[in-house]
Amino acid sequence: MKDIKRFLLLIVAVFSLSNVVYSAPEVEFFQQNKKEGARAEKRPERPQFNPREFEEKLRNFIIREAGLTQQEAEKAMPVYLAMKDKQRDYRSKIIKASKRLRKEQLTEGDCERMLREIESMTLQAANAEVECYKQLRNLGLPASKIIRIKDADERFGRKVFHEMRNHKKNHK
Numbered sequence: 001m002k003d004i005k006r007f008l009l010l011i012v013a014v015f016s017l018s019n020v021v022y023s024a025p026e027v028e029f030f031q032q033n034k035k036e037g038a039r040a041e042k043r044p045e046r047p048q049f050n051p052r053e054f055e056e057k058l059r060n061f062i063i064r065e066a067g068l069t070q071q072e073a074e075k076a077m078p079v080y081l082a083m084k085d086k087q088r089d090y091r092s093k094i095i096k097a098s099k100r101l102r103k104e105q106l107t108e109g110d111c112e113r114m115l116r117e118i119e120s121m122t123l124q125a126a127n128a129e130v131e132c133y134k135q136l137r138n139l140g141l142p143a144s145k146i147i148r149i150k151d152a153d154e155r156f157g158r159k160v161f162h163e164m165r166n167h168k169k170n171h172k
Contacts, residue, residue: 055081058156065152066145075139080149083132090125094118 059081063073097114100106106114136146 054160058084058153061156061159062149062152065155066148068145068149072141072145076136076141076145076149079132079135079139080153083128084153086128087125090121090128094121097121 059073059077062068062080063077068076097118100114101111133146136149137143
């Protein structure tokens with residue numbers, strides 16, 4: 001019985017000492033943050049976007065969801081991803097043109113030219129997609145798989161969007 005009491009007292013003493021040792025740096029941390037005007041709680045860092053990883057996930061998702069064979073994937077994916085790159089470039093140019101309107105005082109004539117450029121780039125992006133489908137057909141892919149590729153790409157985009165939205169909700 002005495003041994004158990006001694007053991008419990010020893011545990012309480014060790015616990016008390018460990019609290020004293022660990023509480024001092026915590027107090028210093030919170031005081032330092034308070035002085036700097038920062039919050040004591042830090043938000044977790046936003047995960048960095050990795051374009052290669054994103055493209056690899058997109059590629060794998062499309063191959064799996066569209067039911068492409070290895071040979072079909074080797075033929076189709078370079079063509080499809082090249083089209084996606086072209087479309088991304090056009091969208092980037094359209095966004096830059098639109099941002100100019102917010103930043104600068106443009107005349108109606110400048111806006112008319114910008115609108116024509118945006119229309120042209122939108123058509124070029126659509127033409128790139130049509131051309132991609134023609135190339136995929138010429139490679140011997142059946143129409144059903146081409147449609148499945150497009151559908152899988154759209155579903156992947158929605159999936160990524162929902163993941164980003166949920167990540168943002170959970171880390172506010």
